[in-house]
Amino acid sequence: xxxxxxVNCFVxxxxxxxLHNKHLHTKVPLVSTWNNLKNSENLPKVPxxxxxxxxxxxxxxxxxxxxxxxxxxxxxxIKTANQLHVxxxxxxxxxxxxxxxxxxxxxxDEVTEGNCKKEVLMNAVKTEEDYFVAPPGNIPxxxxxxx
Amino acid sequence: MAAPxxxxxxxxxxxxxxxxxxxxxxxxxxxxxxxxxxQSSKWESVIGLEVHAQISSESKLFSGSSTKFxxxxxxxxxxxxxAIPGTLPVLNRRCVEAGVKTxxxxxxxxxxxxKFDRKHYFYADxxxxxxxxxxxxxxxxxGQVDFIVFDPTVSKEPMTKTANxxxxxxxxxxxxxxxxxxxxxxxxxxNRAGMALMEIVTQPDFTTGEEAAGFVKELQxxxxxxxxxxxxxxxxxLRVDANISVxxxxxxxxxxxxxxxxNSIRYMVKAIEYEIKRQIKELEAGNKITTETRNxxxxxxxxxxxxxxxxxxxxxxMPEPNLPxxxxxxxxxxxxxxxxxxxxxxxxxxxNIPELPSEKRNRLQKKYDDIPLVxxxxxxxxxxxxxYFEEVIKDGKRxxxxxxxxxxxxxxxxxKAVEMQAEDSPMSVEDFKEFYDIVDADxxxxxxxxxxxxxxxLRPGSKVKDIIEKENxxxxxxxxxxxxxxxxxxxNNPKLVxxxxxxxxxxxxxxxxxxxxxxxxxxxxxxxEETMExxxxxxxI
Numbered sequence: 001x002x003x004x005x006x007v008n009c010f011v012x013x014x015x016x017x018x019l020h021n022k023h024l025h026t027k028v029p030l031v032s033t034w035n036n037l038k039n040s041e042n043l044p045k046v047p048x049x050x051x052x053x054x055x056x057x058x059x060x061x062x063x064x065x066x067x068x069x070x071x072x073x074x075x076x077x078i079k080t081a082n083q084l085h086v087x088x089x090x091x092x093x094x095x096x097x098x099x100x101x102x103x104x105x106x107x108x109d110e111v112t113e114g115n116c117k118k119e120v121l122m123n124a125v126k127t128e129e130d131y132f133v134a135p136p137g138n139i140p141x142x143x144x145x146x147x
Numbered sequence: 148m149a150a151p152x153x154x155x156x157x158x159x160x161x162x163x164x165x166x167x168x169x170x171x172x173x174x175x176x177x178x179x180x181x182x183x184x185x186q187s188s189k190w191e192s193v194i195g196l197e198v199h200a201q202i203s204s205e206s207k208l209f210s211g212s213s214t215k216f217x218x219x220x221x222x223x224x225x226x227x228x229x230a231i232p233g234t235l236p237v238l239n240r241r242c243v244e245a246g247v248k249t250x251x252x253x254x255x256x257x258x259x260x261x262k263f264d265r266k267h268y269f270y271a272d273x274x275x276x277x278x279x280x281x282x283x284x285x286x287x288x289x290g291q292v293d294f295i296v297f298d299p300t301v302s303k304e305p306m307t308k309t310a311n312x313x314x315x316x317x318x319x320x321x322x323x324x325x326x327x328x329x330x331x332x333x334x335x336x337x338n339r340a341g342m343a344l345m346e347i348v349t350q351p352d353f354t355t356g357e358e359a360a361g362f363v364k365e366l367q368x369x370x371x372x373x374x375x376x377x378x379x380x381x382x383x384x385l386r387v388d389a390n391i392s393v394x395x396x397x398x399x400x401x402x403x404x405x406x407x408x409x410n411s412i413r414y415m416v417k418a419i420e421y422e423i424k425r426q427i428k429e430l431e432a433g434n435k436i437t438t439e440t441r442n443x444x445x446x447x448x449x450x451x452x453x454x455x456x457x458x459x460x461x462x463x464x465m466p467e468p469n470l471p472x473x474x475x476x477x478x479x480x481x482x483x484x485x486x487x488x489x490x491x492x493x494x495x496x497x498x499n500i501p502e503l504p505s506e507k508r509n510r511l512q513k514k515y516d517d518i519p520l521v522x523x524x525x526x527x528x529x530x531x532x533x534x535y536f537e538e539v540i541k542d543g544k545r546x547x548x549x550x551x552x553x554x555x556x557x558x559x560x561x562x563k564a565v566e567m568q569a570e571d572s573p574m575s576v577e578d579f580k581e582f583y584d585i586v587d588a589d590x591x592x593x594x595x596x597x598x599x600x601x602x603x604x605l606r607p608g609s610k611v612k613d614i615i616e617k618e619n620x621x622x623x624x625x626x627x628x629x630x631x632x633x634x635x636x637x638x639n640n641p642k643l644v645x646x647x648x649x650x651x652x653x654x655x656x657x658x659x660x661x662x663x664x665x666x667x668x669x670x671x672x673x674x675x676e677e678t679m680e681x682x683x684x685x686x687x688i
Contacts, residue, residue: 060461062269096262096466103474103489109204109241112211113225120221120229120337130220131334134271136326 195351208343209236230274245375250287263467272322285316293505294365298357356416418443531570573607594668
């Protein structure tokens with residue numbers, strides 16, 4: 001409990017510091033401004049996640065969801081995300097980047113990097129004659145290998 | 148147009164001496180093989196292509212590493228290319244300009260604002276685990292390419308076709324992996340990772356491998372002319388994946404498969420033809436086609452399935468959060484608030500696009516309306532040959548059609564035989580004019596044309612008349628001489644003569660060929676045939 005109070009004190013002190021310092025402005029409100037949604041709001045129900053979906057998610061994301069707890073956590077995450085349905089997006093164009101009002105910077109076509117083979121290979125567990133070594137990938141099935 | 152005798156001159160690569168090799172073709176050999184038609188003509192085949200063209204630029208799409216071909220392993224890899232955390236993409240202006248120029252040349256509509264996306268999949272040659280591409284709002288939408296198809300199994304004459312494009316987008320290339328089957332590992336070289344590619348996606352407008360080949364050849368020419376890609380499939384600058392399906396006429400599209408690893412136009416044609424046949428066979432046997440990616444095995448000429456059968460792959464596209472939108476305008480439409488280092492203007496790019504091959508072909512067809520399309524296409528394919536042709540006909544004294552024919556058949560043939568390009572030819576325009584006049588005056592026979600041309604190319608600085616004089620290549624026109632030649636062959640080939648008299652055409656052609664061989668082709672075949680016929684009638688056996 002003590003630790004929590006200490007942390008809280010630091011946060012408050014920090015905010016006091018910001019308030020009194022005219023040169024620093026924070027857009028972070030001093031008191032939280034959100035409201036928790038009541039559970040009675042009619043949000044879409046989260047369906048039971050099937051084994052096939054779990055398998056596919058594991059393959060796509062290279063994660064392991066091999067126990068009950070992980071699947072429960074996933075269900076909770078979907079339930080939380082569903083709260084977005086409350087927001088009215090009628091007539092609003094989807095945002096795909098907060099940078100949508102800027103234009104991308106274009107670099108001149110010059111060679112400025114590269115030639116750092118040592119650094120590039122430094123973190124690899126296994127290398128062979130300057131190549132990275134990886135397990136065999138998606139290769140065609142040759143007829144002579146068919147069992 | 149095929150001459151019954153073709154004479155090719157080779158130069159010994161060691162001692163440089165010239166030697167002639169004669170090839171005879173009897174007239175009745177059918178040049179067109181009709182047996183490659185689809186087994187059951189009740190199937191329609193549908194092909195769409197995805198072409199990946201590497202942009203010619205000094206540095207990569209999002210990093211400053213070099214793009215030179217065949218560099219030492221992993222020496223052209225920056226920290227961004229190797230997906231080391233803490234690095235960000237910075238877009239290369241030259242790559243954008245190349246993409247826009249290509250989109251303009253392919254008549255696409257340029258999107259004024261285009262966006263980048265991430266396409267996620269796991270593979271050892273993709274260090275980040277995603278590829279930065281442009282799925283939703285690419286640089287160019289739509290587009291069209293006019294091209295020529297020459298498919299002897301379908302028609303004797305070449306046909307012009309138009310292919311429609313879906314879109315043109317910029318994307319990153321992945322690294323290269325070498326598979327070691329024995330030791331069960333892959334070796335990864337990231338030199339290619341991050342290089343700029345233009346992906347050109349076509350509508351499923353093709354029906355045969357030859358059509359696809361015609362399109363790819365035309366695309367290569369266009370990209371080379373505008374300087375955005377060198378189009379060398381053998382070096383990997385141009386890669387083509389084909390999506391192939393078959394269906395019965397009247398029904399919708401069938402299930403398609405994707406064929407990869409096509410690194411030459413000939414292999415692409417073979418792979419497409421094999422895959423179409425395979426799908427028809429499977430469907431006729433009652434099986435279903437599975438959506439899969441297949442590889443083309445150059446040794447067996449077959450397509451084979453990849454090891455891990457992919458279920459419908461979910462790439463989980465998402466907008467690339469590190470890159471703001473790309474703005475492309477022309478000077479009229481440019482909004483005032485965009486700084487000049489963050490925009491690409493299309494005006495100058497549009498001006499710099501030279502005349503495209505299809506436009507050139509149309510222009511020349513209108514100008515010279517009696518030259519066949521296939522000859523015009525050959526001339527347009529080679530810029531220096533075209534210039535040469537226009538110089539030769541400039542003074543208007545010679546038959547345009549015949550000049551074009553001589554240039555695109557015998558002249559080009561001899562150039563190819565000595566591995567010379569038209570622009571390096573030692574035969575000047577004046578030399579060729581002289582040569583044409585000699586041919587026109589029937590001083591040498593048709594069969595000797597190639598021989599004389601070959602010698603002109605191998606002996607730079609010589610004159611046509613001197614060569615004919617020196618090698619005694621004058622045409623034999625004296626009917627008595629022709630008669631005595633025929634009589635000699637008749638005497639030495641009694642069996643063939645008997646067959647000819649009995650009406651066997653092949654035997655008759657054979658003895659005429661032997662006459663031509665006897666006089667080294669220095670006479671007119673028709674005259675020989677006439678004389679031979681007369682003699683055979685008179686001859687009593």
